[in-house]
């Protein structure tokens with residue numbers, strides 16, 4: 001098992017290296033002078049400004065030195081400075097990462113708890129009222145985009161009933177309660193599609209396991225239905241549910257732009273979009289690498305959990 | 315010890331009830347092996363699942379009694395049935411590789427039965443599991459205790475399943491095609507193991523199979539089933555020496571033609587009718603070489619035959635107590651075989 005975990009870590013490092021290389025190459029091999037691109041059409045025609053930009057982007061160094069510096073920087077979380085002020089890229093990232101993680105984790109927890117519960121209830125009531133209800137909730141959750149559910153939440157919970165703040169990030173250390181309140185709506189809005197897909201996955205994989213031969217053996221052993229369902233059927237079914245949860249989690253890192261804008265919750269997606277708009281290359285690079293690294297790390301972790309849970313894959 | 319009286323089990327298909335097994339009667343004494351034999355689809359599994367009350371959700375026992383140790387267990391609730399299952403009546407199934415939960419170790423899964431039915435300390439349980447694994451002929455019981463099912467061969471898995479079934483010293487073991495999924499040499503070993511265990515423990519075994527070779531190896535008494543009905547009951551010698559029902563003869567004939575060197579492979583033409591399309595009269599009439607007009611109108615009853623008192627047959631055209639035909643069995647047997655082969 002230790003070997004397996006070490007292997008996953010090794011794979012993760014290689015993948016991050018590949019991403020770092022791609023991000024490096026993109027800027028260098030883009031058609032046109034990146035310095036000009038960074039400056040925009042107007043200022044890009046000024047040779048002095050271009051020269052200065054090349055300096056700032058490190059484009060005057062020999063190619064290999066650039067690459068080595070870049071890779072070394074990536075592993076030290078040093079992505080250079082913003083083009084427009086002297087703030088380190090990492091400082092931008094460091095303020096967005098916790099927000100993104102918090103939102104993603106909150107949504108994943110809500111999605112998993114609600115989704116797994118609904119999925120179990122639906123599967124053991126197959127064809128019954130609860131099953132139909134859960135399946136409809138899943139269908140609704142999947143068919144409305146987040147900006148619609150988000151807007152609906154705001155309209156109902158903030159504007160109609162004035163229960164929760166309509167938008168705006170409140171720092172946890174300033175006002176913990178206010179912070180949690182501001183977290184509720186965006187995380188619920190994001191979690192709806194998660195609830196939907198996790199409910200579906202739990203339901204179908206519970207039903208699949210319930211159909212397997214060994215369940216009959218367990219009944220023949222005289223075990224109670226509750227033990228069969230929880231200790232055996234659910235235990236087998238969660239293996240595939242974990243994969244879905246992991247994938248959804250990975251997608252949330254960097255994939256929550258709309259909600260972040262709507263609730264003024266400036267995480268990684270906001271940072272990425274803003275830096276693309278202002279062509280702030282170092283920030284774009286840093287954000288892409290961080291998002292990709294989270295994606296990779298989550299997937300490797302899922303792989304490890306999968307291995308821990310399913311003896312057949314070890 | 316076990317008496318099944320007029321058991322009928324039905325399935326709901328498109329809101330209509332169809333009997334899958336009908337008016338089954340079975341008696342099984344202590345220390346006896348009873349084989350139920352018949353082609354696939356003849357209702358053997360459903361009979362055994364009815365007995366365990368493990369029917370699929372669309373099936374139910376619609377009438378009859380199952381008297382086990384003087385109690386009608388069809389009247390038992392869930393809790394009472396759970397106390398019986400795995401403790402007094404155990405069951406093993408066809409495919410050993412899929413009969414075990416893949417995420418728990420073999421040892422844990424055997425111990426689980428003890429957790430549920432016995433008040434041993436943990437060490438006693440572990441000890442008992444190891445000794446059970448030894449009894450079913452597993453070479454390194456301590457290693458197998460911690461092995462996962464996927465790490466074992468089919469034969470080993472079946473031994474683990476048997477150990478699990480024996481964990482609480484049951485009185486009755488139901489085995490539904492326990493060797494069908496295994497290759498021939500392993501098959502023989504598992505059958506021998508079952509026979510040994512039966513001797514040692516005075517176990518009653520209800521063995522379900524479609525393989526007459528297995529029957530010959532194991533049975534004291536045989537029930538032949540066809541299309542959800544018992545068509546013939548006999549002790550093992552009578553059945554092989556004097557089969558009466560055309561279906562039984564067909565089954566025996568098909569084995570004989572496999573074992574004799576002739577390259578023609580004989581089998582009964584046609585297949586078992588599905589439960590939604592049972593023929594009227596005798597259910598075998600679509601495939602029977604002896605079928606007469608009456609067979610298409612009236613359903614024969616299971617009746618004792620004249621010359622073997624322990625033998626019962628469901629057929630109009632054999633000399634049962636109530637039957638009329640007097641043709642000697644041997645002659646008819648030949649005729650039956652000839653008709654059958656000429657039909658091919």
Ligand SMILES: Nc1ncnc2c1ncn2[C@@H]1O[C@H](COP(=O)(O)OP(=O)(O)O)[C@@H](O)[C@H]1O
Nearest residue numbers: 325334353354355356357358359360370588589
């Ligand atoms: N869940 C079910 N729903 C409807 N029909 C079933 C079901 N299970 C079995 N049957 C039918 O019952 C009959 C007997 O099946 P079974 O007992 O499995 O046969 P055997 O074990 O002798 O091969 C078959 O015709 C089969 O199609």
Ligand code: SF4
Nearest residue numbers: 596599602609629630
């Ligand atoms: S009753 Fe008629 S059809 Fe049925 S087995 Fe006997 S001879 Fe054949």
Ligand SMILES: [Mg+2]
Nearest residue numbers: 355358359490
């Ligand atoms: Mg069967």
